Amino acid sequence: MPRLLELLRWKLQVLFAWKPTRAQLLPLILGVYALAGWGAYANKASANRDLTTQVSLLQTERDGLVSRQKESEQASIELVREWQGKLASARAELGQAIAARDAAKGQPAGSQRELIASKKRFDQARDRVSETGSIKPAEPSKKAASKP
Template structure:
């Protein structure tokens, strides 16, 4: 065991006694810088790979959003066409109802004129009857009394 310790001391002494030459020191410094450079390159490449993955995910999300927007626009256009059809149908029904109303107003006006004319004739007939006294008042018929 003491021999092993002696050997260890000798190796440590040799190691600390070693003084590098200028070329060895330059090679050692260049190796450290090369190692550091490659480490920085690997770090940047890893970050670039992560960014590339994120860009791919964002593109996929964007494409999905664009497709969803197109679907919504298509649905909106379909609804717009449907409502325009319903609106046109409602307008047509309104025009028909207005035409029917106008026709009914015309019939009402005609009926009112006929009623006024009939009342005038009735009044004239009553006046003539009261002047002459020739027509007797008719008794109401039984059928008219039965029906209210």
């Protein structure tokens, strides 16, 4: 064992005692720079691979989101069309209800005119009866003559 330690000590002394010349030092420095450059290139290539993977995942997600957005837009368009149809039918029903209401409002007015005409005829008949004291034959009403 002491022999092994002595051998190791001798190798360390030789290593630290080495004084390289310019011719020996230049290839050593260029080799270190070459290793550092290749390491940086490998690191950058690995980062680029990761970014490429992330970009492809993001494109896939974007495509999915775009398709879901288009489906949502189609569903919205269908709902709008459905509601427009319902609104149009409700407007038509409202128009019919308004027409029926106007017709119903017009009927009492016509009935009221008929009632006023009947009252006039009644008043005229009463006046004739009170003048003579007897009932005279009634004049044919204009409405009855125009109905045949």
